[in-house]
Structure formats: C-alpha cells, structure tokens
C-alpha cells in the first residue's frame with residue numbers, strides 16, 4: 001500500500017481553479033502529477049510553482065509539473081476545463097492513457113461524460129459532482145474558500161473497477177470524497193443549484209446573498225428548478241420533490257459570494273452558460289416542451305453580454321506540402337473524425353499561426369520546413385467544416401522533398417499524386433485541395 005502512489009502518473013487537463021487544487025492536493029500526497037494549463041497561469045506554475053491558500057489546509061506552496069499539453073501516457077487524466085472547452089481539450093485523450101488508465105471529469109454540467117465518450121469508451125470515464133469553492137486569484141495562486149465532498153461514481157453501473165481505483169487514490173490524500181451509487185442523479189442535483197443561482201446572478205450582477213433575500217427572485221428560482229426537474233425526468237433521472245424545493249435556500253449564508261458565472265463575466269472570460277442551461281432547454285425541446293424561464297434567462301444573457309458570451313471558433317492550422325514530383329502529403333488521422341487529412345491542428349495559446357503550422361507538420365510527419373518558406377493559401381471558417389465544433393483554419397502551403405514518418409495524431413503519412421487523392425478525406429480538406437490545385441493552374445497559365 002505504501003508504494004501504491006509512486007507508480008501512478010496523473011495529468012490534470014485544464015488546470016484552473018478546480019484542476020490546480022485537486023492536482024495540487026494529489027501531488028502533496030506524493031502522486032506524480034502534471035498540470036496541463038495555459039496562459040499566465042501556466043507560466044506562473046512553471047516558474048514559481050503552485051500556491052494553494054486554503055481555509056482548511058492553510059497556505060501550501062507546491063512544486064508541481066506543468067505543461068501546455070498532454071505528453072506521453074498517464075494512468076489517470078482528470079478533466080477540469082469548463083464544459084464548453086471539453087471537446088477541444090479531449091480530442092487526443094485516448095492516445096495518452098495507459099492500458100488500464102481512466103479519465104475523471106471534475107466538472108459541472110451533465111453532458112461532459114457524453115462529450116468525452118466521443119474519444120474514449122464510456123466505461124473509462126468517471127463522472128463527478130463537486131460543491132467546493134475555488135478560484136484562481138492570481139496566476140499560480142488558487143483560493144480554497146469552501147469545502148464540499150467530491151462525489152463520483154460509475155457512469156456504467158455494471159463496471160466499478162475504475163471507480164474503485166480512483167477511490168484508492170483518493171484514500172491516500174486528505175481530500176473528502178464519497179462514492180455515489182447514482183452519480184447521474186447527483187450530477188442533476190448539482191445542476192439544479194447552478195441553474196437556480198448562476199444565470200440569475202450573472203444577469204442581475206448580484207451576490208448570492210442579495211439574490212437569496214429577495215422573495216420575487218426566490219420564486220423565479222423555484223420555477224427555473226422545476227424546469228430542470230422536468231428535463232432530468234426525461235433523461236431517466238428522478239430528483240425528489242423535497243430536494244428540488246429546497247434548492248433556492250441552499251445559497252443562504254453565502255452572503256457576499258459571487259457565483260462562478262458572475263466571476264467569469266467580471267474577468268472577461270466566457271462563462272459556462274451553455275453547459276449549465278442548454279441541457280434543460282434542449283432536453284425539453286426534444287420532448288416537444290418549452291422551458292420558458294430558462295429560455296428567457298438564456299436569451300437575456302446572450303443579449304446583455306453580447307460578444308463576451310458568443311464562443312469564438314477554435315483556431316486551427318493546416319499545411320499543404322507538395323514534393324518535387326507534384327505529389328501532396330496527407331496523414332491518416334488517429335482520432336475522430338477519421339480519414340485522410342492535411343497535417344495540422346490547434347494553435348496553442350500565445351503561438352503565431354505560421355509557427356503552429358510548421359510545428360504541427362513536424363509533430364505529425366517529422367518534416368521540418370522554415371517558416372520563411374511557407375505561403376498563405378487562405379482561411380477556412382465554414383461553421384459546419386468540423387464535426388467536433390466550429391473551427392477556423394488558416395491554411396499554408398510549402399514545397400518540401402523530405403520523407404514523411406507518421407507520429408503524434410497521425411497513424412500514417414504518405415504522398416499522393418493529384419489524381420489519386422483518397423476518397424475518405426476529413427473536414428473540408430477536399431475543398432482546400434481543390435482550391436490549391438485551382439490556384440496552381442491559374443499561376444501556371446499566367
């Protein structure tokens with residue numbers, strides 16, 4: 001037992017407030033933890049380490065590993081992004097799990113397990129519900145202001161082996177936890193909290209205390225929760241009436257506390273509005289019903305916060321490589337959507353698109369080109385071009401004669417003659433290639 005933790009490698013994908021806290025507490029107990037973060041928080045973690053200022057555990061200064069992406073293989077990957085970032089963050093997750101590895105979603109919302117299961121068998125994903133109070137108060141610093149027991153359970157009730165493994169890990173830490181018999185019900189119960197308080201607090205720019213003292217607002221919260229309970233029922237989850245009616249009272253006492261949604265809006269960050277309200281609106285709509293309270297608040301938030309609330313497309317790059325005989329380099333994708341594609345991928349935060357294109361080409365095919373030799377073909381931003389969500393790709397082209405060797409997200413890499421490009425091409429890459437060949441023929445004629 002004593003040596004159990006030393007051989008467990010854990011990564012926390014999306015280490016902000018929640019991920020840094022839980023990752024930090026696991027590292028404090030001796031686990032080999034890497035926090036995957038970005039921006040100034042990542043820089044601070046790498047240069048100064050992680051500081052947890054906890055009302056319960058005191059001030060902890062922890063030297064942690066931190067990186068900008070998953071590298072190598074882990075036994076456990078904890079996902080702690082906001083729900084809207086789950087799909088983009090997790091697309092490679094399957095390549096970074098050991099054979100018996102599993103994923104824990106430490107997130108609010110009720111649909112993250114489904115999102116992650118696009119990339120991984122569902123039995124390898126442990127859903128959770130958390131009531132803790134955490135925020136990143138400065139880069140590298142997390143404030144822990146309220147405890148709650150971390151609840152988790154098996155999405156597929158017939159296989160509890162991964163839940164047992166996670167419980168064993170937590171038993172070696174100071175964290176409080178509970179294995180939930182019915183994790184879906186527990187998640188919906190938490191969603192009802194978030195649904196009652198977060199959107200109204202964001203719309204009305206009010207603290208929890210101010211909301212809880214107003215009778216009209218309390219009445220509104222009951223109506224919002226009622227819509228949530230109806231939606232849960234359509235998803236096969238029964239929330240007891242006694243619990244549902246008690247929800248609006250549950251913020252009493254959190255006087256000056258600002259919900260995470262309000263905090264995000266004040267920081268100019270995209271709040272987790274879709275992840276919290278849409279499951280209710282869309283579930284009821286799918287069953288021919290309306291959710292008038294949730295819809296009104298959703299549309300009002302959209303109107304009020306305008307651009308801040310509109311999630312921007314994810315930025316990607318692609319590279320066309322043509323060799324001296326006029327053949328085009330394609331890679332066979334390891335991850336969905338499967339098929340052949342141009343080498344490319346997501347632009348990292350703080351990276352220029354041209355550097356990202358050169359980096360992705362080298363990572364997936366081993367071919368190195370100079371950024372000075374690449375040319376811009378165009379930007380491809382059709383919202384339906386990528387089945388994973390809206391991406392906008394900046395596409396470059398370059399001449400190169402090197403041998404290609406598949407790596408990273410590519411399982412094969414080959415050059416193809418123009419008339420023999422494979423049929424199963426992912427995304428809009430067929431169109432991109434047609435545009436490229438069209439451009440070449442214009443250039444050759446002139």
Ligand SMILES: NC(=O)C1=CN([C@@H]2O[C@H](COP(=O)(O)OP(=O)(O)OC[C@H]3O[C@@H](n4cnc5c(N)ncnc54)[C@H](OP(=O)(O)O)[C@@H]3O)[C@@H](O)[C@H]2O)C=CC1
Pocket residue numbers: 013014015016017018019036037038039041068080081082083085088089106107108109130131132133134135136260272
């Ligand atoms: N904070 C709390 O007390 C509680 C939070 N929760 C839930 O936990 C989840 C996480 O919340 P919280 O920690 O507060 O949110 P944060 O915004 O603090 O943390 C999420 C982090 O993920 C980062 N991120 C997103 N995508 C990527 C990526 N592809 N690679 C690397 N990093 C990425 C974000 O970076 P960036 O900032 O640059 O976007 C951010 O730092 C949410 O679902 C939330 O509702 C639940 C209960 C309590």
Ligand SMILES: CC(C)(CO)C(=O)C(=O)O
Pocket residue numbers: 131193194195197198208258259260261
């Ligand atoms: C305020 C509270 C406790 C309930 O919605 C919360 O979980 C949040 O801020 O996200």
